[in-house]
Amino acid sequence: MVRARSSAGSVVGRSRSPLPWAVAAALLFCAALAMRFPGVAMYDSVTQYQQAASGSYDDWHPPIMAHAWALLNHIHGGTGPFFLVQMLLWWSGLGLLSVALGQQRRHGAAALVLLVGIAPLWLGWTTVVLKDAQMACCLVAAAGLAGYWRFDRRNMPISAVVLTALLLIYATLVRGNAVFATIPFAMALTGWPRRDRLWVQVLAGVVLTLAVLAISPFINHRLLRAAPSGVERVLPLYDMTGIAHYARLPSIAAVPPALWAESEQKGCYTPYYWNPYGEDRQCGGIGTAAVFEDGAEPHLMRDWIGQVLRHPVAYARHRLSHLNSNLRFWVRGSEPDAIPPIDSEPNKDGLGARPTAGARLLISAATIMLATPLGWPVFWLAIAGALTWASAGRTEPQARLGRALAISALCMSGSFAVVSIASDLRYHLWSMVAAALALILLIDARALDRRRALISGGLVLAVVAIGLVARLGAAAPVYIPVMPPATASTS
Template identity: 45%
Template sequence: MTTPPPRIRTVAGVTLLLLVGSLALFWPGIAMYDSVGQFAQVLSGAYEDWHPPAMARMWSLFHAAAGGTSEPMFAVQMALYWAGFGLVAATLARLGRGRAAAVVLAIGALPLFLGWQAVVLKDTQMLGAVLAACGAVAWWRLRGARVPVWALIVVAMLLAYATLVRANAVFATVPLAVMLFGTGRWWTRLALGLAGVAAVLMAAPILNHGLLGATSSGVERTEALYDLAGIAVRPPDTAIGFTPGEAQALRAGHCAKPYFWDPLGEETRCAPLVARLQGRPAGQLYRLLVTAIIRHPLAYAAHRLAHFNSTERFLVPAGWPGAAPPARSEPNDLGLGNPGAVARGWQIAARWMAETSLGWPIAWLTLAIIGLAVAVPRPVGAARDLALALLVSAVSLEASFGVLSIASDLRYHLWPMVGTALAMVLLWVDRRWSARALRLGGLALALVLAGGLMARLTLPTPPTSYRALLQ
């Protein structure tokens, strides 16, 4: 059924109001520590790869063309964000799904999601680009139309930028592209996805250091060092690469934390203990890590599960840090400013929301797995296929954190959370939920929520300052 054009115009008008309101509320955007470092590279013209240089290079183009500080990047990521939500909502409205369209826009306006999108970061740049790409595909696919070539080029450019702007984005963007545009049975798509991920991982250093002109910061060693230290501090005698004395000092200094890698870079305490390994080539470190995993699989599993629990915010105390978006920019002398008082009030609401189950990545991962169980048996259809692509992308990125992750910030999970929310709306549009799926899925989600709630009620309050987290 075709919805009259006025309904589409209504959705477009509401989306435009939400975009303008978001820009006005958070102008000129919020800059975190990472943002300040990247803008400093823009001003100096010297780029490094600790943060993927694609964002800093893009920022430099905007800065050269329009001047300013964070404003152009903030405007672009917010425009992409609302373009994605608006295109999905408008298409659903056109198909007569007005309530679903309203829910899609409401998801975009949730304080936690919108509050984070106001922060100029690689994570929010990725989220905006992937959302806009999915919105463009939805505009045609949900209506049963073929995506025109020019739109496919735009989608490809958006997904390419999203892939380059975050080091681990490949685990979301490649599966998404394969599910949207790949053909054949599931094992064909799996092989294509794995080949695509491997190709991007091999090409990324060439692009970063060659095309984008970034110098090496040693960031490629951090995962290996984090995992080697995590294995070494788990007795008995699991240290590979570290001397027994170094392993004991790592343990005594609390250098290997499930929450993040940062203590290992602490100059006065832990950095000297890893300096010898830090000087080795990355390939040698990863070969050493493989040896450590083979010899001490239980220690490695314990280390990775502890971090996965931390980054998924499952069995953690209330107030687990790194969840709420900041209300003000990191202090700086580069001219990166702050939004007004109303924005600070919004971020307080976002902080409250982050403490609920809506701010737990583990809850969204559980919901995504439930969604997959519902979507896979369904017959091929536009809404089902798009939902399946979103869910595969979300679960793939979340699964990657089990082996490739060194920090627990909530912002790393923004795309899986938002993608899962959109997928559930698309599955709701079909309205074919089996009673068995509802019972089993509801039970699984209830168990996860109960476990998370019990942990938050019983575990001691964590430190809140960065300096305290390092200790």
């Protein structure tokens, strides 16, 4: 038995060598590389790679990823280096957690942590070189560092603290709404503010979140030299189109009444996403007038708030309809944008490679997982809420990390009720993984209040039952406007 001394001077027993769990994580890392190297590039990935190669950045996608990619291009071009970084973060984080649990003789929990890593839907998405995957991989690595040092009550060394902070900062900047996950995670992990009153903790979280959102444009535009793209205007535009649709308004700000009437006749509004208003072949004129055009409506934010206040019922219908689609709750079982891509977006930059047999098997398994509650964001949101409530008051290291993961998942997926514009399943990658890890850690630590766990477990089962009824045909198919065919170009 290896024995280590804690910072307080007490002797902490370790049950066995970390080697088996470290080797298992390393083997799974190698298997992931063999299946998907050099990674998969989606449309967003191709755009960011082109910015990295050209040195010309905008803020439509968080520019920190493009800058990081530009640095990696000095080592080797393409998706390979970034894919390797993502897999190192993913498997090192999960490996550290499994090692920490194995050293405490919690072998079942250690194995389940690695099982989360090979869950095909989640592994499929983490092998895509994409901001959502990078956010999840960074936070998994941060959780692994915290668990490795804190499960046996050791103080984290300065190097581990600095690395964890850097991972949290990068994760915050690599997705526009990541702050809703990273701030609650950091606060719950550190136990700050050290007050028992919930309202103090909520107020501190809201203030920090707003502060980060306020300084993010400065970081993107000044420090990272990204040109403004108008991306911050898309959410107000989408909300205003939703309100106008449900309230049957004749027009919205910055959009001529005839153009709005035409878009309604075409059926461009959908609770699924905002995209038709940014697509030239659908209703792109609305996006151009309100978002992309030079000198676009200068009072859009003011008009947005005013329209929400004047039509709260229509706003609520729009946001609830979108949230349902986003969380994939009362929906059919064949929603798009859920299965990880097996191949890269066609591109001229040589990104990606032909899929291997292993990759095809992985994506087939991901399709099966997607058909179960394990692939529903709403299921994991319910789990996260249940764990947050049932673990209140527990402060042991393993329980604290589990609770921090649950709170982060709850806040991230919950934020889509007000700040979302699309329903891609990958947006919930971190939330689903964090809730799964929280479930393992909190049950293993016996950190759940029995009465609360039984009540919340019943609510989770109710969510599953309703979702199954919807998928058996009770829900209407998701509505996505049909893209008109492209007209042939003439030279």
